[in-house]
Amino acid sequence: MTFFDPTKLNELLAVLPEIVLVIWALAILAFDLLSARGVSRRALGILTALGLMGALVACVPAALTAASYAATDPTKLVVLGGLVRFDLYAFAFRGIFIVGAALTALVSIDFRAARAGGEYYALLLLATVGMGLMAASNDLMLLYLATETASISLYLLAGFMRDTKLSAEAGIKYFVFGAVTSTIMLFGLSYVFGLSGATQYQVVADRLALSDSKLLLTFSLLLVAVGFLFKTSTVPFQWWAPDVYQGAPTPVAGFISTASKAAGFAIMLRFLPYVFSPVPSHYVEGSGVWIAMMVPLAILTMLVGNLMAINQSNVKRMLAYSSIAQAGYMLIGVAGFAASFGQNTAETTNALAAVIFYLITYTLTNIGAFAVTGIVAQRVGGDDFKDFAGLSRRSPYLALAMVAVMLSLLGAPPLVGFAGKFLLFRSALSVAAQFNNPVFIWLVVLAVAMVLVSVFYYLRVVLAMYTQRAANDAQPLKVSAPVAWAVGLCAFGVIATLLAIYPLWELARAAALSLML
């Protein structure tokens, strides 16, 4: 075994975006430290966004190489000693994380939290590194390490406003729940290691297929699933979300609710089918459990998220429950993926691609929603529904952007959120037809009913902005240029992505296919 093999240098392409981001995070810290006092926060935020764009550009040649490997020899996809799988699936998720982080960096410029300096932006970049590795991880060890890299950075970001009670509370709550659930996941991983004697997913799966200790396998699967459910804020591990989102700096809350949730789906959708494989030739005892649990989890998560969101007076808490509800919709796709895995590749690909597509649209939309809420909180002094009163007169464009993202979260037809929901429900219905399984029809019926419920709370914001009047109605609301750009990009994305639905859907399908090579 050698430590350095020049012929394998090209394997580093698999983690090229992460390499760029780590270097950039260190550069941001150094820049902040070395430049004379008075380095503007605006410059730091814009530099961070530029670095993220650099990482996004770095994804392109790497993803093309991955695609060419996939076409010639899929066994070459597992690289770096088996730690990482070099596939389009990982790169599609990296795109979500990087775009989410770049928008968050721009939105943060105007916020009090970010004034603390370069460490805020460095932590944001390191969290993105952790998420990218989560999506690519092909090894129990890297799975845990990457998850913790992302989580520990996010704990700090959530508690970043040290002088604010709410933020300190959000930080410690996120930390306590996160640390306990990730350790439970790790305990499960230690049993998976013990039952197989290996850490690389493919080897683990081969050995687990020979094992017959069904009880221990099921037990370890449930322990590992706790970590996934926490990350995706799925019932019954969703109760941290409202408190953390409300207390955390608003751009950070937007980032946790989108990129971190996407990262949770990324690790879940790779680990479960790879390690607890339900494929008959490779059957691992206990894999039926994760397939069976997705439908009840989807139902519970949709119900809890939507019903709890109705009664909130604080917009950030409403958005927190709404993001739980959105996870519920995505779990319908996950359930379809689980039910068809190993039996019908077309259905599996469609369901997985629908989840990835939904995550892309949801990330754009939700970061926009949190950004507008953050601007209102910053300028008006609160983030309750009443603080949105008169926004249509104080800042018509901001109000319009908020209408666009709310309607897209709702899934109203001309916006991109509709396409996401349509593709998800279509994949569920075709699973129902293909496997003669009426459960999926009822899932879609429930989801549509829940979308109708969500009209109440999404439109409450719109009503507050357009029908209620505030005392200082005539006073325009100031928004600084980079933040306006970020919000504009989100709103533009929500509307204009419609024109790019076909390429995006093809990308999501290619990503889904690459997972199953």
Add this chain to the structure above:
Amino acid sequence: MNSINGLPLAPFLVVAAGLFVIGLYGALARKNAIAVLMGVELMLNAVNLNLIAFWRYVAPNSSAGLAFAAFVFIVAAAEAAVGLALIISVYRNLRSVDPEKLDQMKM
């Protein structure tokens, strides 16, 4: 393979599971955030005991188990540092480290 020097694998796993349950109880039931952190550390130690025992009994020829345990140490240290920093920031704001007093946010 099932017994080294006359000692089977099972006792290690039982001790680790016991340690984990004690740690989990501590993390969920204690009224002091520092005690919660200690509970988490206990759970991480249980994981390490598991990993080392499994390495010795199941896969002694690969270094994966050892490396895994070493990484868990590192993460535990990072987590403790961040956890204590957050606890100090909460204490400065609220003059208390009781998780139940953290109820600034209500529905």
